[in-house]
Amino acid sequence: MIKKFIFVVGGVMSSVGKGVTSSSISAILKSHGYKTTNIKCDMYVNIDAGTIRPTEHGEVFVGSDGIEADQDLGNYERFTLNTMSAENYITTGQVYQEVIRKERNLEYKGEDVEVVPDVPNEIIRRIKNAQKTSNAEITIIEFGGTIGEYQVLLFLEAARIMKIANPEDIAFVMVSYLPLPTYLGEMKTKPTQYAMRSLNTAGIQADFIVARGTKSLDDKRRQILAHTCNIKAGSVISAPDVKTIYEIPELYKKQNFDEKILETLGLESREKNKAPFEDLVKKIKSTKKIIKVGIVGKYFKTGDFTLIDSYISVIEAIKHGGWANNTNIDFMWIDAEKFEKDKNDFSEIDQCSAIVCPGGFGERGTAGVMRAIQHIRENNIPFLGICFGMQLACVEFAKNALKIKNATSAEFNPKSKDQIIHVNPTQTKNIKDNKYGGTMRLGSYKVEFAQESITQKAYNSPEASERHRHRYEFNNKYKYAIENAGMKIVGVNPETNLVEVVELANHPFFVGVQYHPEFKSHPENAHPLFKKLIEVGLKT
Ligand code: GLN
Numbered sequence: 001m002i003k004k005f006i007f008v009v010g011g012v013m014s015s016v017g018k019g020v021t022s023s024s025i026s027a028i029l030k031s032h033g034y035k036t037t038n039i040k041c042d043m044y045v046n047i048d049a050g051t052i053r054p055t056e057h058g059e060v061f062v063g064s065d066g067i068e069a070d071q072d073l074g075n076y077e078r079f080t081l082n083t084m085s086a087e088n089y090i091t092t093g094q095v096y097q098e099v100i101r102k103e104r105n106l107e108y109k110g111e112d113v114e115v116v117p118d119v120p121n122e123i124i125r126r127i128k129n130a131q132k133t134s135n136a137e138i139t140i141i142e143f144g145g146t147i148g149e150y151q152v153l154l155f156l157e158a159a160r161i162m163k164i165a166n167p168e169d170i171a172f173v174m175v176s177y178l179p180l181p182t183y184l185g186e187m188k189t190k191p192t193q194y195a196m197r198s199l200n201t202a203g204i205q206a207d208f209i210v211a212r213g214t215k216s217l218d219d220k221r222r223q224i225l226a227h228t229c230n231i232k233a234g235s236v237i238s239a240p241d242v243k244t245i246y247e248i249p250e251l252y253k254k255q256n257f258d259e260k261i262l263e264t265l266g267l268e269s270r271e272k273n274k275a276p277f278e279d280l281v282k283k284i285k286s287t288k289k290i291i292k293v294g295i296v297g298k299y300f301k302t303g304d305f306t307l308i309d310s311y312i313s314v315i316e317a318i319k320h321g322g323w324a325n326n327t328n329i330d331f332m333w334i335d336a337e338k339f340e341k342d343k344n345d346f347s348e349i350d351q352c353s354a355i356v357c358p359g360g361f362g363e364r365g366t367a368g369v370m371r372a373i374q375h376i377r378e379n380n381i382p383f384l385g386i387c388f389g390m391q392l393a394c395v396e397f398a399k400n401a402l403k404i405k406n407a408t409s410a411e412f413n414p415k416s417k418d419q420i421i422h423v424n425p426t427q428t429k430n431i432k433d434n435k436y437g438g439t440m441r442l443g444s445y446k447v448e449f450a451q452e453s454i455t456q457k458a459y460n461s462p463e464a465s466e467r468h469r470h471r472y473e474f475n476n477k478y479k480y481a482i483e484n485a486g487m488k489i490v491g492v493n494p495e496t497n498l499v500e501v502v503e504l505a506n507h508p509f510f511v512g513v514q515y516h517p518e519f520k521s522h523p524e525n526a527h528p529l530f531k532k533l534i535e536v537g538l539k540t
Contacts, residue, residue, distance in 0.1 A: 001137070002034075002137040002138075002267070003131060003136075003137065003139075003169060004137065004138045004139070004169050004170070004171075004265045004267065005127070005131070005139050005140075005141060005162060005169060005170050005171075006025060006138065006139070006140045006141070006170075006171045006172075006173060006261065006265075007141050007143065007159045007170070007171070007172050007173070008021055008022045008025070008140060008141065008142045008143070008173045008175060009143045009147050009152075009156070009172065009173070009174050009175070009199065009206070010143070010145065010146045010147065010174070010175050010176070011146065011147050011174050011175065011176035011177070011191070011192055011195025011196070011198075011199070011209075012146065012176050012177040012179075012191040012192060012195050013146060013177050014144075014145055014146050016175050016177045016212045017175060017212055017239070018072075018142050018143075018144075018175045019040075019071070019072035019075045019076075019142065020075055020079075020245045020248055021142075021173070021175045021210050021239070021248070022038055022040075022072070022075075022076070022140045022142040023038065023072075023075040023076050023078070023079035023080065024079060024248040024249045024252055025140055025173065025252070025257075025261065026038050026076065026079065026080045026082070026138075026140045027079045027080050027249045027276045028249050028252055028253055028257065028258040028275065028276070029138050029140075029258060029261065029262070030080055030276075031249075031258070031271075031273040031274070031275065031276060032258060032262065032269040032270055032271060032272070032273070033269070033271040033273075034137045034138050034267070034270065035134075035135060035136050035137045035138070036080060036082065036136055036137070036138045036139070036140065037082055037088065037130060037131065037134040037136035037138075037139050037140070038072075038073075038076040038080070038082070038084070038088060038139075038140045038141075038142065039087075039088050039089070039090060039127060039130050039139060039140070039141045039142065040069065040070050040072045040073060040076075040088065040089055040090070040142050040144065041090045041091070041123070041141060041142065041143050041144060041155050042070050042089070042090070042091045042092070042144045043091075043092055043143075043144050043145045043149065043151040043152055043155070044057075044091055044092060044093065044144075045091070045092050045093045045096070046091055046093050047091060047093040047094055047097065047437060047438070048067065048068045048069060048089065048091065048093075048094075048437070048438060049061075049068050049069055049070050049089075050068030050436075050437055050438055050440070051436060051437050054299045054309070054310035054311075055299050055310060057070070057071075057309075058070070058071040058309030058310060058312060059071045059074070059309065059310055059311060059312045059313055059314075060469065061073045061074040061084075061519065062442060062443065062467045062468070062469045062516060062519055063083070063084050063085050063086065063088075063089075063443065063467070064083055064085065064443060064444040064465075064467060065085040065086055065443050065444075066086075066438075066442030066443025066444075066467075067084070067085060067086040067088075067089055067442075067443075068438065068442065068469065069084070069088070069089040070089065070144070071309065071312050071313070072142060073088060073089060074312060074313045074519065075245075077519075077522075078316060078521075078522055078523060079246075079276065081522065082134070085133070087126070087129055087130040087133045087134070088130055088134075090123065090126045090127070090130075092151065092154075094126070095119060095122045095123055095126065095154075096119070098122055099118055099119060099122050115154070116154070116157060117157075117161070119154045120154055120155075120157040120158035120161055121158075121161075123154065123155055123158035124158050124161060124162055127139065127141055127158070127162070138265070138267075141159075143155050143156070143159075146195075147174070147195050147198045147199050147202070148195070148198040153202065156199075156202040156203075156204060157202070157203075159172070159204060160202060160203045160204055163204070168265070168266050169265065171207045171208070171261060171265055172199075172204055172205070172206040172207050172208070173206060173207065173208045173209075173210060174192075174195065174196065174199060174206035174208070174209050174210070175209075175210040175212060175239075176191070176192040176195050176196075176209055176210070176211060176212065177191065177192070177212050177213065178191075178192060178211055178212065178213040178217065178221070179191065179213070180213060180214050180215060186221075187213050187215065187217065187218075187221055189221050189224050189225050189228070192209065192211070192229070193225070193228045193229060196209070196228075196229040196230070205230060205231075206229070206231065207231065207235060207264050208231070208235045208236075208237060208257070208260070208261070208264075209225055209229060209231065209235065209236045209237065210237045210239045211225065211236055211237065211238055211239060212239045212240075213239075213240055213241075214240065214241050215240050215241075216238045216240045217236065217238035217240075222236045222238075234256075234260065235260065237252065237255050237257050238255065239251065239252075243284070243285065244281060244284050246276075246277040246280055246281055246284070246523055247277070247281050249275045249276045249277060250275035250277065250278055250281060252275075253275040277523060277524070280323065280523055280524055283323060283326065284323060284328065287323075287326050287327060287328055289325075289326055289327040289328065289538075290327060290328050290329070290330050291322060291327050291328075291329060291330065291353050291354070291534060291537055291538055292329075292330045292331075292332055292351055292352045292353055293318050293322075293329050293330070293331060293332070293352060293353065293354045293355070293356065293534070293537065294331075294332040294333075294334045294348065294349055294351075294352035294354070294355045294356070295311060295314065295315070295318075295331065295332070295333055295334060295355075295356050295357075295358060296334045296336050296349070296355055296356075296357045296369060296372045296373075296389075297310070297311060297333070297334070297335070297336060297357070297358055297360065298335070298336050298337065298360050298364060298365035298366075298368075298369065299311070299360065311358050313516070313518040313519055313521070314356060314358045314386065314518045315331065316518070316521065316523075317517065317518035317521035317526070317527055317530045318331075318356060318530055318533075318534070319523075320521045320522065320523055320524075320525075320526035320527065320530060320531075321521070321526045321527070321529075321530030321531045321532075321533055321534040322534050323523065323524075323526065324526035324530075324531040324534070325531065325534045325535050325538060327534060327538065329534075332348060332351065332352055334348050334349065334355075334372070335368075336365045336366070336368035336369040336372060337364075337365045337368050338368060339367075339368035339369075339371040339372050340365075340367050340368040340371070343371070346372070346375045349372060349375060349376060349381065350379075350381075352381070353381075353382065353537035353538065353540065354381070354382040354383070354384070354509075354533050354534060354536070354537030355372075355376050355381055355382070355383050355384075356383075356384045356385075356386065356389070356533070357369060357372070357373065357383070357384070357385045357386065357388075357389030357392065357393070358386050358387070358388070358389055358518075359386050359387035359388045359389065359469070359470075359516065360387075360388040360389075361388065361411075362411070362412075363411070363412040366392055366412065369389075369392050370392050370395060370396040370399070373385070373392060373393050373396045374396050374400055376510070377393075377396070377397070377504065377507065377510060380507055380508055380540065381540075382508055382510075382533055382536045382537045382540060383507075383509065383510045383511070384509075384511055384512075384513070384529060384530070384533045385511070385512035385513070386512075386513055386515075386516060386517065386518065387468075387469065387470055387513070387514060387515065387516055388470075389512065390501075390502065390512030390513050390514055391409055391411075391421045391470075391472060391473075391474070391512075391514075392409075393502065393510075393512040394420050394421060394474055394482070394487070394502060394512065395407050395408060395409055395420045395421060397482065397485070397487045398418075398420040398478060398481075398482065401485050401486065401487070402478075402482065402485050404418050404420070405418075406418045407420045408420065408421075409421035409422075409472055410422045410472055411423075411471075411472050419475055420474070420475055420478055420482075421472045421473065421474060421475060422472065422473070422475040423471065423472055423473075424441065424471070424472070424473055424498075427439070427440075427441075427471045427472075430471075431471070439471075440468075440469050440470055440471045441468050441469070441470055441471065441473075442468060443467060443468060444465045444466065444467055444468075445465070445466065445468055445493050445495075445500075445515070446463060446464075446465055446493060446494060446495070447463060447464055447465075447466055447491045447492065447493055447500040447501065447515065448462060448463045448491065448492060448493075448494050449461070449462055449463065449464070449490055449491050450488070450489075450490040450491070453488065453490035453491075453501075453503060454490075454503050454509060454511060454532070455490050455491055455501050455503055455511055455513075455529070456490065457532075458528045458529055458531070458532035459528045459529075460528070466500075466513070466515035466516070466517060466520065467515060467516050467519045467520065468514065468515045468516065469516060470514060473498055473499065473514060474489075474498070474499035474502070474514070476497065476499065479499075482502075486504060486505045486506060487502050487503070487504055487505075488502065488503055488504070488505055489501070489502055490502065490503050491513070498514070499514060500513065500514045500515060501513050501514070508539075508540055509533060509536040509537075511529060511533075513529065517529045517530065518530070
């Protein structure tokens with residue numbers, strides 16, 4: 001069986017697009033008939049991304065098996081339609097934890113355990129395990145961070161050892177950034193040259209450079225990079241900023257990046273398919289229809305950049321919903337805390353044709369979110385509340401429609417008698433013992449829908465399997481009261497009777513889901529709830 005590995009590393013700075021590059025490489029190789037998988041290696045000592053703040057690390061992506069991973073796994077799924085699981089996510093924390101566990105179990109048989117080679121060997125074992133689990137012929141491994149960082153060294157060492165053992169089976173791609181200072185008007189190659197030198201000191205020579213920048217790479221700079229970085233000019237791939245990331249596979253194919261990788265790995269094309277997303281990109285570029293969608297959230301503190309990272313799958317899923325309706329999205333970022341200061345200024349919300357209220361944790365900003373939800377509910381604005389958004393919609397409804405003055409969530413007030421959202425008994429001990437890592441209700445669970453509900457009609461199915469990540473949940477004690485007042489429970493988990501979906505009876509589209517539909521939305525196959533939200537938004 002073919003077992004090839006492509007390492008994707010970053011030069012010059014982080015956030016150059018290694019995730020999209022790795023996803024696109026996987027997608028274009030898949031289009032030649034090869035079975036691929038992707039792995040993300042995060043340099044953090046964290047065991048997973050579950051305990052990291054979204055403004056610190058971006059969204060926590062949840063796999064169907066419940067892995068709480070880096071957001072890049074979301075890109076891998078969206079670009080390749082491959083399902084990611086725990087094996088596809090490796091962190092420094094996992095690696096050290098396993099090495100130490102083995103040492104305690106005498107599995108090193110009395111040898112001293114050394115950082116090198118025992119730590120790189122564990123990294124290699126994990127990479128090979130992910131390949132084996134998914135039966136992939138080509139495995140694309142992305143290293144987080146940037147070459148030259150101290151913490152990436154043991155991962156580079158693992159890659160170097162793999163290359164020595166099987167030189168024909170390993171390729172390296174360095175995704176680098178070429179700054180274009182406005183006062184010069186030309187792209188500068190020197191930082192990339194230094195990055196390649198840095199990679200060389202780790203004993204690795206990249207086979208390809210993906211040259212990221214605001215503009216396309218010109219021939220002069222391509223030659224400079226080839227000469228100074230010791231690679232063929234044809235192995236420097238230009239990757240300018242594009243209108244949509246789904247253009248990138250096509251952009252790579254136009255430069256024969258796919259054929260060149262296959263050649264480097266000694267493979268031949270098995271079938272010739274179009275670049276993934278070609279038709280979609282045409283649609284995105286030609287459509288004139290546009291809809292304004294607001295995201296009312298609380299992870300906005302450090303500007304637009306962080307915002308996009310914190311809610312990346314939600315943002316993508318809204319776009320998919322738009323494209324399914326031949327419409328592009330004009331996003332409006334609405335910081336919920338604003339409604340705590342300007343109590344009656346809902347003008348931003350009123351400009352939007354639909355609102356999404358995404359997941360979150362902790363009390364800060366929630367009074368503002370609930371004020372916004374009340375306005376949305378009373379003014380028939382199409383609304384999708386996700387996880388925390390659903391929980392706050394329930395609390396708001398209990399407070400203002402049911403007149404339970406102190407209605408709250410156990411997350412904010414663990415002693416309250418009016419917990420519309422309470423803590424599942426299985427979670428009480430975790431909270432008491434400070435066991436926060438990997439202990440939420442995670443991963444895929446079944447949800448059954450009520451006949452004739454808006455949600456059931458949107459799915460066009462009596463049930464679905466959706467991904468979860470929460471510790472708190474709707475308190476069934478309030479089921480009858482809330483239903484009598486007009487908020488219907490239209491989705492439950494059949495095993496536990498846990499409330500999964502609520503919707504308002506007298507509203508064009510007001511749906512709250514305890515799960516995260518955004519993780520299962522695909523560019524060419526929008527999640528039914530996002531598709532419906534935009535469809536209704538376009539009509540109202
Ligand atoms: N904080 C809430 C809970 O733990 C919601 C979580 C979320 O939005 N993912 O239940």
